[in-house]
Amino acid sequence: MARRTERPAGPLDPRSQQILRAIIEEYVVTAEPVGSQWLVDRYGLGVSSATVRNVMAELEEAGYLSHPHTSAGRVPTDAGYRLYIESIAPQMSLAPVERLMIRHQFGQVEFASEQWFRLAAATIAGTTHAAGLATPAKPRSCKLRHIDLVATSTHTASLVVVLAEGGVKQELVALEEGYDQAELDDVARLLNEQLADKSARQVGNRIAALGTDPDAPPFAVRVTLRVEKMMREFDASTVEDVFSDGLLNVMSEPEFSQSEKLRRVFAALQNRDYLGSLVARLATAGDVQVLIGAENERAEMHDVSLVLATYGQPGRALGVVGVLGPTRMAYPHAIGTVRFVSGLMNELVEQMYR
Amino acid sequence: MARRTERPAGPLDPRSQQILRAIIEEYVVTAEPVGSQWLVDRYGLGVSSATVRNVMAELEEAGYLSHPHTSAGRVPTDAGYRLYIESIAPQMSLAPVERLMIRHQFGQVEFASEQWFRLAAATIAGTTHAAGLATPAKPRSCKLRHIDLVATSTHTASLVVVLAEGGVKQELVALEEGYDQAELDDVARLLNEQLADKSARQVGNRIAALGTDPDAPPFAVRVTLRVEKMMREFDASTVEDVFSDGLLNVMSEPEFSQSEKLRRVFAALQNRDYLGSLVARLATAGDVQVLIGAENERAEMHDVSLVLATYGQPGRALGVVGVLGPTRMAYPHAIGTVRFVSGLMNELVEQMYR
DNA sequence: CGTTAGCACTCCGGCCATGAGAGTGCTAAC
DNA sequence: GTTAGCACTCTCATGGCCGGAGTGCTAACG
Numbered sequence: 102m103a104r105r106t107e108r109p110a111g112p113l114d115p116r117s118q119q120i121l122r123a124i125i126e127e128y129v130v131t132a133e134p135v136g137s138q139w140l141v142d143r144y145g146l147g148v149s150s151a152t153v154r155n156v157m158a159e160l161e162e163a164g165y166l167s168h169p170h171t172s173a174g175r176v177p178t179d180a181g182y183r184l185y186i187e188s189i190a191p192q193m194s195l196a197p198v199e200r201l202m203i204r205h206q207f208g209q210v211e212f213a214s215e216q217w218f219r220l221a222a223a224t225i226a227g228t229t230h231a232a233g234l235a236t237p238a239k240p241r242s243c244k245l246r247h248i249d250l251v252a253t254s255t256h257t258a259s260l261v262v263v264l265a266e267g268g269v270k271q272e273l274v275a276l277e278e279g280y281d282q283a284e285l286d287d288v289a290r291l292l293n294e295q296l297a298d299k300s301a302r303q304v305g306n307r308i309a310a311l312g313t314d315p316d317a318p319p320f321a322v323r324v325t326l327r328v329e330k331m332m333r334e335f336d337a338s339t340v341e342d343v344f345s346d347g348l349l350n351v352m353s354e355p356e357f358s359q360s361e362k363l364r365r366v367f368a369a370l371q372n373r374d375y376l377g378s379l380v381a382r383l384a385t386a387g388d389v390q391v392l393i394g395a396e397n398e399r400a401e402m403h404d405v406s407l408v409l410a411t412y413g414q415p416g417r418a419l420g421v422v423g424v425l426g427p428t429r430m431a432y433p434h435a436i437g438t439v440r441f442v443s444g445l446m447n448e449l450v451e452q453m454y455r
Numbered sequence: 456m457a458r459r460t461e462r463p464a465g466p467l468d469p470r471s472q473q474i475l476r477a478i479i480e481e482y483v484v485t486a487e488p489v490g491s492q493w494l495v496d497r498y499g500l501g502v503s504s505a506t507v508r509n510v511m512a513e514l515e516e517a518g519y520l521s522h523p524h525t526s527a528g529r530v531p532t533d534a535g536y537r538l539y540i541e542s543i544a545p546q547m548s549l550a551p552v553e554r555l556m557i558r559h560q561f562g563q564v565e566f567a568s569e570q571w572f573r574l575a576a577a578t579i580a581g582t583t584h585a586a587g588l589a590t591p592a593k594p595r596s597c598k599l600r601h602i603d604l605v606a607t608s609t610h611t612a613s614l615v616v617v618l619a620e621g622g623v624k625q626e627l628v629a630l631e632e633g634y635d636q637a638e639l640d641d642v643a644r645l646l647n648e649q650l651a652d653k654s655a656r657q658v659g660n661r662i663a664a665l666g667t668d669p670d671a672p673p674f675a676v677r678v679t680l681r682v683e684k685m686m687r688e689f690d691a692s693t694v695e696d697v698f699s700d701g702l703l704n705v706m707s708e709p710e711f712s713q714s715e716k717l718r719r720v721f722a723a724l725q726n727r728d729y730l731g732s733l734v735a736r737l738a739t740a741g742d743v744q745v746l747i748g749a750e751n752e753r754a755e756m757h758d759v760s761l762v763l764a765t766y767g768q769p770g771r772a773l774g775v776v777g778v779l780g781p782t783r784m785a786y787p788h789a790i791g792t793v794r795f796v797s798g799l800m801n802e803l804v805e806q807m808y809r
Numbered sequence: 810c811g812t813t814a815g816c817a818c819t820c821c822g823g824c825c826a827t828g829a830g831a832g833t834g835c836t837a838a839c
Numbered sequence: 840g841t842t843a844g845c846a847c848t849c850t851c852a853t854g855g856c857c858g859g860a861g862t863g864c865t866a867a868c869g
Contacts, residue, residue, distance in 0.1 A: 136832050149842055154833065172832045172849045214627050247603050249617050253807045259621030263603050267613030269625045273807065349718050364703050453607045453627065490861050503813050526820045526861045
């Protein structure tokens with residue numbers, strides 16, 4: 102039978118929008134399907150429940166709502182949320198009080214830079230009541246600043262590599278021959294002279310020369326190889342580390358009380374490649390990005406949504422902050438929070454790198 | 456009415472032990488209360504179910520078993536588990552196959568030392584199907600090896616502190632006056648000359664002298680203060696970091712499928728002070744320590760058990776590895792695993808520090 | 810005296826029927 | 840286009856019922 106709207110076609114008329122919005126905002130807080138009567142009682146739409154039902158039926162036909170079963174109320178679909186955040190949702194800037202609180206928290210923290218990412222994740226988790234994610238801003242490529250060799254035993258040493266961007270990496274190296282600290286210092290001095298300010302590639306190029314250098318013990322070559330490898334790995338990774346906080350918030354949502362689904366999500370998050378691919382995708386997009394339910398490629402993530410934004414300078418160093426929550430999520434607030442925090446992180450990065 | 460055994464009194468007779476053991480080992484795998492009939496069928500005790508019931512009643516009176524309700528089988532109490540691991544449990548060494556597998560995993564890992572703790576936690580989680588915990592071995596007190604100042608912008612620099620024990624810390628410092636890299640290098644060189652090989656306390660002592668040194672800019676004093684603070688904090692903490700893996704394993708146990716309890720546990724684990732206090736307690740005890748259910752002081756931990764061991768050298772550097780799981784846990788296996796892994800970590804530390 | 814068979818009793822868990830409640834979709838009237 | 844009315848459907852909570860599992864007790868047995 103012919104409906105008024107044959108296909109989703111054009112934009113929705115205002116009343117449909119209003120109703121969709123009401124349903125979503127109601128469902129987000131109650132997690133219960135919402136019915137027509139309930140809606141007219143609670144929201145002051147000047148129409149009867151029957152009319153609302155008609156509209157709901159249209160919205161369902163258009164794919165924005167669905168039905169758990171015949172006599173249940175309506176529930177938004179992924180497409181419904183999508184439409185909501187694209188064209189219906191209210192302003193998404195954060196309330197001044199919340200801004201203030203967040204700024205305050207950031208003011209408290211010491212200058213230990215790693216803390217920032219923990220804090221960003223924790224803050225986001227706290228204000229959105231979902232899980233917060235944050236990665237450090239990773240420079241696109243690094244240069245060597247300084248290396249240090251510290252003997253920890255007769256046959257092992259700790260190799261510390263300080264990068265020009267302010268980052269540090271540390272590994273152990275085995276010493277086949279016994280070296281004492283003085284000898285290690287000599288090697289370190291030699292390598293620092295030769296390798297300071299070089300990129301991974303340039304470090305690699307020096308290896309051959311070092312091999313023939315009479316001053317350089319064979320051990321120096323092995324260390325250089327390790328340094329090159331560390332630097333290459335650093336350059337290659339899109340995401341260095343992921344801090345997350347408040348995964349437990351999500352766990353306690355009613356739709357996840359039976360937890361098998363969530364286990365999958367947790368597992369997927371452990372995997373850095375996945376977040377790496379997201380970062381790559383985000384780098385091109387400007388503002389906050391939202392991935393709703395099945396919009397995530399990964400099947401594990403079909404029941405959750407991500408709200409992500411990058412911070413830093415596109416060509417130089419990029420990091421990500423974001424929210425992971427149930428698809429039934431307070432998107433405007435989450436988006437506002439992520440936008441604000443990413444802005445804050447931007448300022449911090451700016452302060453750091455000029 | 457007078458029972459045969461008025462009080463728990465002496466050790467249990469062999470048959471009671473055998474029955475307690477059977478109940479525990481059965482319950483550990485099934486998570487269901489164990490009944491008398493079931494027991495005689497499955498285990499070849501040469502007695503009737505009635506006799507078993509009598510014994511069970513005694514064991515219950517003695518506090519080793521309990522009853523969810525009248526017509527249910529028996530369930531071990533914390534005291535039951537305790538008795539079991541103290542005097543009844545079978546040999547607790549790990550099967551050679553498992554040892555081999557674990558050794559193999561450790562063989563695979565690169566020398567990046569942080570990886571070890573992740574790996575230890577992951578390995579323990581994997582072989583016990585519970586959560587694995589591991590902290591890095593933290594030296595009791597540290598000495599400064601080297602500091603490095605890297606300009607990241609006109610008004611901030613990254614301060615890298617390398618400790619003689621091979622550890623590294625990094626923080627940002629604000630520069631009120633504009634410094635360029637060359638000036639920072641000068642300051643770093645000056646400080647390295649003055650502070651190398653000093654303890655936190657000694658660094659503190661130099662601060663006054665630096666303040667009057669004409670070569671040292673005021674900025675150098677501020678940096679030194681920061682260095683001292685970092686070193687003091689490092690010395691003061693008992694636990695630097697905690698790696699955990701496989702918390703999800705625990706989550707999927709039947710007793711935790713309704714997850715509120717587990718949230719509490721997770722939250723308690725986040726808190727380093729708690730683990731710190733455990734480490735302090737462990738440091739005195741020699742072997743593997745087991746904390747069963749309510750034996751943990753924290754109320755949140757009353758439904759889980761911990762199996763923990765230290766590794767490293769008591770006077771010098773101590774870390775912890777362990778298992779967190781439901782009280783209904785395969786203790787002998789868990790204990791064997793923890794003992795083996797802590798031994799392995801011991802070897803690694805030994806290799807590192809002499 | 811310890812062990813055992815027998816038995817009554819208790820309690821849980823699953824099953825089914827029931828009924829209230831919520832919400833829909835449709836139709837006909839406004 | 841909107842609304843009232845109504846039949847229909849489906850869920851969910853309730854309560855009764857029954858079978859099964861397991862106990863505790865008692866009395867008999869060796």
